[in-house]
Amino acid sequence: MTxxxxxxxxxxAKKAAEVERLSQKKDVRNRWLLSxxxxxxxFFAAAGPLLIVILYSFLTPGDYTGxxxxxxxxxxxxxxxxxDFFDETxxxxxxxxxxxxxxxxxxxxxxxxxxxxxxxxxYFIATRSPKSRNIWLFLITIPFWSNLLVRxxxxxxxxxxxxxxxxxxxxIGLTNEPxxxxxxxxxxxxxxxxxxxxxxxxxVYASIEKLDFKxxxxxxxxxxxxxxxxxxxxxPLVRPGLIAGSILVFIPxxxxxxxxxxxxxxxxxxxxxxxxxxxxxxKNWPLGAxxxxxxxxxxxxxLVYFVKVSSGENKKNG
Amino acid sequence: xxxxDEAIEIxxxxxxxxxxxxxxxxxxxxxxxxxxxxxTLLGPSGCGKTTLLRLxxxxxxxxxxxxxxxxxxxxxLPPNKRPVNTVFQNYALFPHMTVGGNIAFGLEMLGWSKSxxxxxxxxxxxxxxxQDLKNRRPAEISGGQQQRVALARALAPKPQVLLLDExxxxxxxxxxxxxxxxxxxxxxxxxxxxxxxxxxxxxxxxMSDRIAVMNEGKILQYGNPRDIYHHPENKFVANFIGxxxxxxxxxxxxxxxxxxxxxxxxxxxxxQVSNGQKSILIRPEHVQMxxxxxxxxxxxxxxxxxxxxxxxxxxxxxxKTGDDFTIxxxxxxxxxxxxEIGAVVELTIDENAIQILND
Numbered sequence: 001m002t003x004x005x006x007x008x009x010x011x012x013a014k015k016a017a018e019v020e021r022l023s024q025k026k027d028v029r030n031r032w033l034l035s036x037x038x039x040x041x042x043f044f045a046a047a048g049p050l051l052i053v054i055l056y057s058f059l060t061p062g063d064y065t066g067x068x069x070x071x072x073x074x075x076x077x078x079x080x081x082x083x084d085f086f087d088e089t090x091x092x093x094x095x096x097x098x099x100x101x102x103x104x105x106x107x108x109x110x111x112x113x114x115x116x117x118x119x120x121x122x123y124f125i126a127t128r129s130p131k132s133r134n135i136w137l138f139l140i141t142i143p144f145w146s147n148l149l150v151r152x153x154x155x156x157x158x159x160x161x162x163x164x165x166x167x168x169x170x171x172i173g174l175t176n177e178p179x180x181x182x183x184x185x186x187x188x189x190x191x192x193x194x195x196x197x198x199x200x201x202x203x204v205y206a207s208i209e210k211l212d213f214k215x216x217x218x219x220x221x222x223x224x225x226x227x228x229x230x231x232x233x234x235x236p237l238v239r240p241g242l243i244a245g246s247i248l249v250f251i252p253x254x255x256x257x258x259x260x261x262x263x264x265x266x267x268x269x270x271x272x273x274x275x276x277x278x279x280x281x282x283k284n285w286p287l288g289a290x291x292x293x294x295x296x297x298x299x300x301x302x303l304v305y306f307v308k309v310s311s312g313e314n315k316k317n318g
Numbered sequence: 319x320x321x322x323d324e325a326i327e328i329x330x331x332x333x334x335x336x337x338x339x340x341x342x343x344x345x346x347x348x349x350x351x352x353x354x355x356x357x358t359l360l361g362p363s364g365c366g367k368t369t370l371l372r373l374x375x376x377x378x379x380x381x382x383x384x385x386x387x388x389x390x391x392x393x394x395l396p397p398n399k400r401p402v403n404t405v406f407q408n409y410a411l412f413p414h415m416t417v418g419g420n421i422a423f424g425l426e427m428l429g430w431s432k433s434x435x436x437x438x439x440x441x442x443x444x445x446x447x448x449q450d451l452k453n454r455r456p457a458e459i460s461g462g463q464q465q466r467v468a469l470a471r472a473l474a475p476k477p478q479v480l481l482l483d484e485x486x487x488x489x490x491x492x493x494x495x496x497x498x499x500x501x502x503x504x505x506x507x508x509x510x511x512x513x514x515x516x517x518x519x520x521x522x523x524x525m526s527d528r529i530a531v532m533n534e535g536k537i538l539q540y541g542n543p544r545d546i547y548h549h550p551e552n553k554f555v556a557n558f559i560g561x562x563x564x565x566x567x568x569x570x571x572x573x574x575x576x577x578x579x580x581x582x583x584x585x586x587x588x589x590q591v592s593n594g595q596k597s598i599l600i601r602p603e604h605v606q607m608x609x610x611x612x613x614x615x616x617x618x619x620x621x622x623x624x625x626x627x628x629x630x631x632x633x634x635x636x637x638k639t640g641d642d643f644t645i646x647x648x649x650x651x652x653x654x655x656x657x658e659i660g661a662v663v664e665l666t667i668d669e670n671a672i673q674i675l676n677d
Contacts, residue, residue: 217377218410220397222424223475232423236414 057289065283075286079294096274096291103271104298106185106260107253110192111200114249115242117193118200122241125201126208137205140198148195152262155191156182159263183265191259196252200245207241208234243310250306251299271295324389325479325511326351326374331383333369333535343369344380345535351479351513352528356505358514360522361532362558367515370532371481374513375404387478398427403472404481408488409464411456417467418443418452424475442470445504462493469501473508482514486521498525519559523547531555552677556599563600563643564675569593574672578639580617585669597675602646604671607633610662617665619643621657633657635665 057075059067077083082093125136143151158164159181166178181187211234219229235242257272264270269277275295278288326349333344344366351357359367372378373385376397385393392400403424411420421442425435443449446466451459456467465485472480482501486494502525505512516522522529523543530540531554539551550556553564567574567582572589574582574596582598584591610618619635622642628649635643645665657663 212410214406214408214410215412217397218404218406218412219423219427220377221375221402221404222471223398223427224423225398225427228427233412 053289053292057286057293059286061284061286065285067285072286075284075290078287079290099269099271099274100294100298102185102268103254106189106192106270107250107256109189110196110253111246111250113189113193114197114200115204115246118197118245119204119238119242121197122201122205122208125205126211133209137202140201143195143198148258149262151195152191152259155187155194156262159187159190182263183267185264185268187263188260188268188270191263192253192256195259196249199248199252203244203248204238204241207238211237240310243306247303247306250302254299254302255295323353324350325353325355325387326513327386327389328370328374329384329386331370331373331380331385333366333373333378334381342535344373347383347535347537349530349537349540351511353511354509356502356512356514356525356527358516358522358526358529359532360516360519360529360558362517365532366535367517367532368483369535371404371483371513371515374479375402375481376400401475401478402481403475403477403479404483405468405472405485407484409456409468409485411464411467411471413456416453416455417448417459420456420467421471421474424471428475438474442474445473445507446470446500461489462497465489465497466500469504473504473510476508477510479511479513482512484515484517486516487518494521501525523559531558533558549673550599550675552675553597553599556673556675561602561644561646563602563641565598565600565637565639565641565643567596567598569596569674574598574674576617576637576639578637580638581615582617582667582672583669584672584674588669588672588674591674597677599673599675600643600667600671602632602644603630603648604668605645606666607645607647607657607663608666609656610664617667618662619665620662621659624657624659633663635663 056067058071058073059075060070060072061075062068077090078093080093080096081090082095083090121140125133125140128136156163160166161178161180161182165181166175169175170178181190215233215237216229219233224232254270255272256270257276260268260270260273261276264273271291275288275291278284278291282288328347328349331344331347332342335341335343347366347370349370359370361367369378373380376392376395376399379394383393384391387400387402412423415423418439421439422435425438430438439452440449443452446469448463448466448470451463451467456464459467465488468485485501486497489497498521501512501514514522514525523546526543528540528542529546531538531546533554539546539555546555547559550559556562556564565576567576569575569584569591570593572584574584576582610616617637619637621633622636623634625632625634626649630646630648633645633647635645637643643665
């Protein structure tokens with residue numbers, strides 16, 4: 001009797017394992033099947049075009065537009081270097097480099113500004129009652145309802161020489177001449193901070209909302225000052241949201257096109273404008289392709305850095 | 319009240335939460351907690367015991383009244399300026415720090431040197447028997463272990479008073495019993511005053527030197543566990559701690575006359591009580607039962623139900639007055655089933671077992 005039951009139990013175990021294995025196999029197949037649409041989109045909309053961009057960056061620009069199918073690396077050299085018009089010696093392409101640097105600098109400043117304005121905002125919302133939290137979040141998302149162009153022109157209206165701010169300053173007699181704000185780095189930074197602020201607020205809010213305020217009480221109870229509590233408890237716990245927000249702000253900033261175009265004018269070109277220029281007036285598609293890829297590399301480096309920061313900090317505290 | 323051994327004194331503390339209708343979380347509470355005492359605040363949820371604890375910790379400030387720590391007014395000091403630490407209900411361990419990091423936190427904030435912190439952390443880990451888990455994260459250890467870490471973290475800065483906010487409520491029964499003993503050991507080893515909040519009457523009775531029973535923002539009674547159990551002042555306290563039989567009685571010259579005319583003798587202390595209608599309390603285990611002899615004056619009841627509990631048996635009776643009455647009888651190996659449902663029994667009550675209540 002016992003023998004029998006043992007036998008049958010081991011047999012049934014075998015059977016169960018077999019069923020398990022088969023169902024797992026089926027599971028894996030199903031998973032591939034289910035992800036097929038997404039994979040197709042990624043291939044046709046991301047990987048495919050990317051390959052074309054890479055290909056184009058190694059071709060010769062056509063006379064008016066498009067490309068001539070002759071292989072060259074000249075374009076890639078001209079991304080950072082410049083051939084002298086007369087004696088063909090190579091020097092730094094200052095025009096490009098200054099645009100790269102401005103893009104990175106303005107993106108960094110924008111990220112820092114959105115963090116400075118965004119963290120207190122997120123903290124404020126997260127500490128409201130659950131009911132009013134939704135209203136505040138709703139208010140934060142309202143700007144998304146109107147087109148980016150409209151919002152950017154609204155900022156222009158605020159800061160131009162005969163705009164709202166300058167009119168007001170002159171009216172109260174603080175200044176006689178209008179303060180030049182349009183077409184400066186300030187205008188671009190200001191505009192981008194405004195546009196990308198919600199992208200910082202939302203992820204930071206999400207992580208503050210998850211924060212257990214008992215931990216803050218615990219820190220106070222253990223003799224931490226407000227500042228120490230912020231630095232040792234709140235910031236480390238909110239860091240994932242802060243990093244997500246930084247990524248969401250920094251990366252689109254690098255490639256921003258509309259804001260620098262309208263608020264920066266022709267003087268304050270950023271990466272996005274430079275690329276657009278090559279495909280448009282510049283009629284240099286290969287250079288546009290090479291610049292696009294350069295931007296991608298910079299974004300990749302930034303992403304890897306952000307990921308490193310977030311995982312590195314975790315280890316340090318361990 | 320002016321002895322030198324008081325750790326905390328609370329004078330007329332009032333805590334009102336403004337709203338559509340004002341909520342009196344604490345309503346004129348005065349209390350004295352002695353040094354090296356295991357003091358328990360006991361009451362149902364919402365009775366104000368946690369509010370009182372938070373007032374002592376400094377997370378909230380009283381609407382009026384004062385809190386003295388070693389005769390110093392600390393009512394308005396922030397939590398980080400009070401030599402008082404808290405063990406939170408859900409421990410509130412810092413999830414991004416290790417066990418060792420959690421214990422070290424308070425000491426670092428106090429500005430101790432690295433070597434002092436390190437040796438104190440090791441000492442605390444040994445005290446709560448957690449040496450092996452120093453480098454684990456809170457998420458990687460069990461609930462009971464988290465509890466020990468929370469204790470070690472709060473004890474490490476050697477506070478004058480340790481506040482414990484229902485620290486055992488998240489643990490299962492066996493672990494809870496173990497931690498009760500552990501807590502008593504820690505308290506006697508460290509000599510720190512413990513203020514313990516719980517809604518579990520058994521926990522309060524077994525662990526405390528003194529208990530304050532609270533309800534609706536007020537302290538109803540405080541004293542040592544024996545006093546509270548044997549001499550509760552009112553129905554709420556009697557009901558909250560232990561099982562109770564309440565009977566309505568007319569007090570007449572040292573006797574309690576029940577509504578059916580049965581007379582029960584009162585003890586000498588209770589003879590002072592003025593005549594009139596009162597509630598009396600009789601604990602179920604303070605009553606003896608025997609077969610009814612049929613005398614008219616006897617205090618009798620009819621068994622309506624019997625519940626067997628292993629160590630003892632509960633007999634539910636119906637008295638001649640119509641009241642329900644419970645008797646708890648300890649089981650012995652030689653006992654048969656003397657009493658059966660439907661039998662009429664005579665009850666004998668020691669005069670000291672009758673307690674007259676104030677409401």
